[in-house]
Amino acid sequence: MARKNRNPVGKNVDPEAQKKKTRTLTLKSSDGQEFSISESAAVLSIAIENMVEDDCAGGVIPLPLVDGGTLARVITYLNKHAEDGASDEEKRKFDEEFVSGMEMGVLFDVVLAANYLDIRGLLREVRRRIADRMKNKSVEWVRKTFHIESDFTPEEEEQMKKEFAWAWEGVDSDVDD
Amino acid sequence: KMSSQQRLREELIDRDFESLTEVEAAKLVPTRVKRLGIPRVEEGQAQEDGKGYTIVSGNEEATVDCSSYSMKKNLWRRNSRRLLKFQELQKSNSMNAHLPDDVLEMCLVRLPLRSLMNARLVCKKWRNLMTTPRFMQMRREGSFRSPWLFLFGVVKDGYCSGDIHALDVSLNQWHKIDSEALKGRFMFSVASTEDHVYIVGGRSSLTYFGRVDRSSFKTHKGVLVFNPLTKSSRKAASMNHARSSHVLGVSNVSPDCLIIRNQQNRSDRHCYRSRVSGASDVYEDLHRLSVRRQSDTKPYESVRRKNETSYSKDGKKIIIIAVGGLGSWDEPLDSGEIYDPVSNKWTEIQRLPLDFGVACSGVVCNGTFYVYSESDNLLDMT
Numbered sequence: 238m239a240r241k242n243r244n245p246v247g248k249n250v251d252p253e254a255q256k257k258k259t260r261t262l263t264l265k266s267s268d269g270q271e272f273s274i275s276e277s278a279a280v281l282s283i284a285i286e287n288m289v290e291d292d293c294a295g296g297v298i299p300l301p302l303v304d305g306g307t308l309a310r311v312i313t314y315l316n317k318h319a320e321d322g323a324s325d326e327e328k329r330k331f332d333e334e335f336v337s338g339m340e341m342g343v344l345f346d347v348v349l350a351a352n353y354l355d356i357r358g359l360l361r362e363v364r365r366r367i368a369d370r371m372k373n374k375s376v377e378w379v380r381k382t383f384h385i386e387s388d389f390t391p392e393e394e395e396q397m398k399k400e401f402a403w404a405w406e407g408v409d410s411d412v413d414d
Numbered sequence: 415k416m417s418s419q420q421r422l423r424e425e426l427i428d429r430d431f432e433s434l435t436e437v438e439a440a441k442l443v444p445t446r447v448k449r450l451g452i453p454r455v456e457e458g459q460a461q462e463d464g465k466g467y468t469i470v471s472g473n474e475e476a477t478v479d480c481s482s483y484s485m486k487k488n489l490w491r492r493n494s495r496r497l498l499k500f501q502e503l504q505k506s507n508s509m510n511a512h513l514p515d516d517v518l519e520m521c522l523v524r525l526p527l528r529s530l531m532n533a534r535l536v537c538k539k540w541r542n543l544m545t546t547p548r549f550m551q552m553r554r555e556g557s558f559r560s561p562w563l564f565l566f567g568v569v570k571d572g573y574c575s576g577d578i579h580a581l582d583v584s585l586n587q588w589h590k591i592d593s594e595a596l597k598g599r600f601m602f603s604v605a606s607t608e609d610h611v612y613i614v615g616g617r618s619s620l621t622y623f624g625r626v627d628r629s630s631f632k633t634h635k636g637v638l639v640f641n642p643l644t645k646s647s648r649k650a651a652s653m654n655h656a657r658s659s660h661v662l663g664v665s666n667v668s669p670d671c672l673i674i675r676n677q678q679n680r681s682d683r684h685c686y687r688s689r690v691s692g693a694s695d696v697y698e699d700l701h702r703l704s705v706r707r708q709s710d711t712k713p714y715e716s717v718r719r720k721n722e723t724s725y726s727k728d729g730k731k732i733i734i735i736a737v738g739g740l741g742s743w744d745e746p747l748d749s750g751e752i753y754d755p756v757s758n759k760w761t762e763i764q765r766l767p768l769d770f771g772v773a774c775s776g777v778v779c780n781g782t783f784y785v786y787s788e789s790d791n792l793l794d795m796t
Binding site for chain 1: 516517520521528529532533534535536537538539540585
């Protein structure tokens with residue numbers, strides 16, 4: 238169904254879809270690992286779909302910005318979402334579990350890969366998860382997690398804290414993943 | 415002492431309140447106030463002269479004079495200086511970007527307000543990223559904002575502190591926002607729209623600043639528009655009449671919601687009222703369903719005409735209706751007026767029916783504005 242929506246021009250969607258299911262593509266990660274995936278799952282990534290359509294795939298698709306571990310995760314996601322029998326409810330549940338165990342670093346890798354490969358559903362899911370993790374955390378926690386150094390002067394920071402004092406009452410302690 | 419809430423007026427619960435039903439939201443106010451030790455909302459002198467408070471039962475010392483509002487909070491106003499800075503910074507400050515800006519932006523836009531404010535402190539780039547009009551637009555359109563509940567007009571030990579108490583519903587936390595603008599005002603009415611809180615009319619004392627004094631006071635026509643996040647307020651156009659303790663309604667006007675509600679809603683309303691007013695004797699005969707009646711269609715027609723002339727392009731906009739209340743000499747008013755934020759004008763509408771009594775409460779429900787009077791009348795205005 239999802240593919241139908243994304244591909245409104247295709248008049249003979251069904252025979253085409255059948256072909257896609259049987260054809261496999263090979264994705265190659267930045268560290269040289271190769272993964273086989275059915276075309277119907279791979280084209281859930283708009284970027285891959287474009288490559289396939291432009292016929293520049295030529296058997297192996299190199300993905301120089303995605304490492305093997307991340308690509309394996311992404312492929313798990315794609316396979317689930319291309320699965321025939323999976324109901325929306327099942328997929329939703331899968332999505333939740335898929336992101337819930339990930340550490341912040343992994344989430345960042347996955348969100349970057351999803352962004353690069355243009356996988357809308359995954360992108361949305363991971364963004365939501367990242368935002369969830371940031372809820373109720375201190376500024377210091379966020380800086381540490383995102384590897385950011387403050388460029389505010391202490392005076393500026395003090396001033397801003399004073400201005401919205403209520404936003405810093407009772408945040409969670411930083412001990413978390 | 416615990417049962418001193420005999421009058422909790424103006425529980426107009428915003429129709430857009432996302433996750434709570436109206437009834438739940440109304441419940442939230444009194445219980446939270448007690449449990450979390452927010453200063454008790456008291457008005458010690460109300461009983462002594464009894465003026466302006468016809469629903470006063472004999473044995474209670476204090477009344478509650480507060481208004482609670484849910485609203486979706488959002489938004490700082492665009493700041494052009496910041497924007498310029500942002501553009502400079504975007505060029506120079508990309509080294510600590512772990513995530514691309516657009517991805518980061520999409521993560522941050524989902525944060526509840528408090529975490530958002532927190533994230534602004536992380537670094538200048540983040541702050542700038544989160545204060546662009548584009549970001550605000552995304553936040554507004556993506557409905558990522560979570561509801562807040564506001565408590566206005568807290569009177570403690572006979573003085574109006576002007577403090578505003580806010581409950582972040584998503585995190586279940588109370589915050590206190592100091593507001594100089596409200597200091598010394600009492601008996602005002604409050605209505606919330608999408609982004610702002612309108613503080614309409616009310617009184618302030620002429621003798622002791624900030625003291626609730628019923629013998630010497632000034633009644634206001636003025637309207638303040640308060641933005642809770644920036645803590646700033648501005649003045650909107652004044653009403654045609656000075657009012658205090660009047661009934662306000664906020665209506666989202668669209669062509670589809672012009673329907674007159676009837677019987678079953680009235681009984682809903684009835685229960686709602688009786689529960690909130692708690693110990694009050696006046697409502698003991700609730701089940702008698704006495705004189706409630708619907709107004710003739712004239713006020714309805716006049717309001718409807720107004721609404722139709724003021725549609726904005728998208729066919730939906732907010733209007734504020736003010737009805738009744740007390741005038742400059744403590745006289746009950748039977749007039750009403752409608753405010754249109756687009757034209758910034760108050761327009762008078764037809765007066766309340768002569769035998770309607772003093773309007774004491776109102777709520778907008780499914781596009782109908784219900785006004786309830788102290789003499790047990792209910793008026794529908796669509």
